[in-house]
Amino acid sequence: MSQLSTRHLLGIKELSEADIQLVLETATNFKEVINRPIKKVPSLRDITIANIFFENSTRTRLSFELAEKRLSADVVNFSSSNSSVKKGETLVDTVNNILAMKVDMVVMRHASPGAPHFLSKYVPANVVNAGDGTHEHPTQALLDAFSMQEKLGDLKGKKIAIIGDILHSRVALSNIFCLQKLGAEVRVCGPVTLIPKYIESLGVKVELDLQKILNWCDVANVLRIQLERQQIKYFPSLREYSLYYGINKKMLDGLNKEIVVMHPGPINRGVELSSDAADSAHSIILDQVENGVAVRMAVLYLLAGAKG
Amino acid sequence: MQKRLVLDQQQIDITLKRFCYQLIENHDDFENTVFLGLQPRGTLLLDKIVALLKEISGIAVPSGYLDATFHRDDFRRRDFPLKANETKIDFLVEGKKVVLIDDVLYKGRSVRAAMDAMIAFGRPQKVELMVLVDRRLTRDYPILPDYYGLKVNTLDSQYVVVEWVAQGNPADAIWITEKVTS
Numbered sequence: 001m002s003q004l005s006t007r008h009l010l011g012i013k014e015l016s017e018a019d020i021q022l023v024l025e026t027a028t029n030f031k032e033v034i035n036r037p038i039k040k041v042p043s044l045r046d047i048t049i050a051n052i053f054f055e056n057s058t059r060t061r062l063s064f065e066l067a068e069k070r071l072s073a074d075v076v077n078f079s080s081s082n083s084s085v086k087k088g089e090t091l092v093d094t095v096n097n098i099l100a101m102k103v104d105m106v107v108m109r110h111a112s113p114g115a116p117h118f119l120s121k122y123v124p125a126n127v128v129n130a131g132d133g134t135h136e137h138p139t140q141a142l143l144d145a146f147s148m149q150e151k152l153g154d155l156k157g158k159k160i161a162i163i164g165d166i167l168h169s170r171v172a173l174s175n176i177f178c179l180q181k182l183g184a185e186v187r188v189c190g191p192v193t194l195i196p197k198y199i200e201s202l203g204v205k206v207e208l209d210l211q212k213i214l215n216w217c218d219v220a221n222v223l224r225i226q227l228e229r230q231q232i233k234y235f236p237s238l239r240e241y242s243l244y245y246g247i248n249k250k251m252l253d254g255l256n257k258e259i260v261v262m263h264p265g266p267i268n269r270g271v272e273l274s275s276d277a278a279d280s281a282h283s284i285i286l287d288q289v290e291n292g293v294a295v296r297m298a299v300l301y302l303l304a305g306a307k308g
Numbered sequence: 309m310q311k312r313l314v315l316d317q318q319q320i321d322i323t324l325k326r327f328c329y330q331l332i333e334n335h336d337d338f339e340n341t342v343f344l345g346l347q348p349r350g351t352l353l354l355d356k357i358v359a360l361l362k363e364i365s366g367i368a369v370p371s372g373y374l375d376a377t378f379h380r381d382d383f384r385r386r387d388f389p390l391k392a393n394e395t396k397i398d399f400l401v402e403g404k405k406v407v408l409i410d411d412v413l414y415k416g417r418s419v420r421a422a423m424d425a426m427i428a429f430g431r432p433q434k435v436e437l438m439v440l441v442d443r444r445l446t447r448d449y450p451i452l453p454d455y456y457g458l459k460v461n462t463l464d465s466q467y468v469v470v471e472w473v474a475q476g477n478p479a480d481a482i483w484i485t486e487k488v489t490s
Binding site: 002003022025026028029030032033036037038039040041042043044046047071301302304305306 | 375377378379383384386387388389390391392393394395400424425427428429430
């Protein structure tokens with residue numbers, strides 16, 4: 001199969017295992033492309049893509065923009081801080097006005113869960129979700145899976161731990177959907193206040209003890225504490241959080257096994273990960289960033305490729 | 309379905325040997341020469357040429373696989389995008405004499421895309437094209453092979469099928485078949 005079952009990438013939940021595998025296989029080809037002396041292919045040269053970011057982003061926006069430019073697409077960037085959204089324009093109006101300038105694809109980040117799903121019903125362009133509130137961040141999950149596969153091979157039966165602020169994390173939810181579809185076993189770990197109430201209904205076990213989950217897992221995907229989304233106190237202090245759930249190199253070395261440490265960024269060094277752990281041989285954090293461009297190239301290529 | 313054999317095992321063996329001697333004539337000691345097999349089907353021919361040339365001359369010419377999927381001119385003009393294959397080139401072609409190798413030359417569009425893809429690895433000194441079969445009446449682009457095994461006159465309603473033992477076929481063979489119309 002060389003075609004996705006969808007014309008939008010809204011979430012991992014809507015993708016089949018075959019879709020995910022197709023993206024990962026295509027990303028392998030694009031990873032080779034971005035390591036060539038000339039890192040550019042002409043596939044999307046007649047496509048214009050709008051990156052619409054209603055929320056802050058450094059990594060994801062740069063990664064999408066690089067992916068688009070390396071596919072030779074024309075790119076326009078939009079952020080809500082200096083736009084007519086401030087003047088009261090609706091989401092659909094804003095996007096339709098951008099599309100009226102002959103834009104073919106929209107990459108959108110929005111603080112409201114479901115915003116890209118809503119948008120996809122009202123605009124004719126392909127929509128790519130670059131993160132919608134606490135809901136999904138599909139390209140992050142795909143690049144995480146790609147990075148894990150690169151390190152460990154087939155993920156069937158592999159043990160993956162997601163550690164940290166699960167409650168506010170769109171990365172956690174997309175990772176859970178993606179890894180389970182690829183046959184991995186997923187557990188989450190964090191303070192009980194940061195674990196969603198019904199997470200076990202997704203087939204995910206909860207572990208509150210960091211040492212136990214590190215002993216169990218092949219991969220520790222460590223998440224940031226999302227203070228910007230926390231309206232109330234979920235734990236007494238960052239120092240206390242770090243003492244209970246912070247990972248350092250001594251802990252990793254003490255496991256006496258191969259363990260892969262990942263983080264979607266931005267890292268709060270000294271909180272969820274110490275500097276020596278983030279920079280250790282266990283860490284593939286910078287590989288994730290490189291792979292992000294290849295995976296996003298694959299997603300854009302596959303979505304843009306379908307005729308009409 | 310009509311199926312006509314145009315080259316059998318023995319004829320293919322002779323053709324491959326001829327290719328090797330022609331390459332030796334044109335490239336001397338292959339000091340500055342590299343071979344690129346075009347994905348997906350030119351790579352099998354490439355492997356055979358590389359092995360045979362080593363047997364005949366003792367020279368191992370650097371070779372790689374080139375995939376031109378992302379450089380094709382029919383992206384968004386097909387019902388769905390083509391699946392890419394592996395590009396495996398661990399050298400630059402800057403200043404090199406490159407021999408592009410494919411099994412069948414049909415419209416010339418794949419070769420155009422391949423030359424575009426190749427430029428990502430540097431500016432070659434010279435580029436040559438080797439094909440086993442040249443379908444000479446169906447070209448869309450002004451592209452001609454420097455080395456060819458057989459020129460055939462075919463229609464768009466026909467296929468040229470190249471079978472290799474390495475793919476599980478009983479013998480190496482090249483057939484012309486009619487496309488099935490529903």
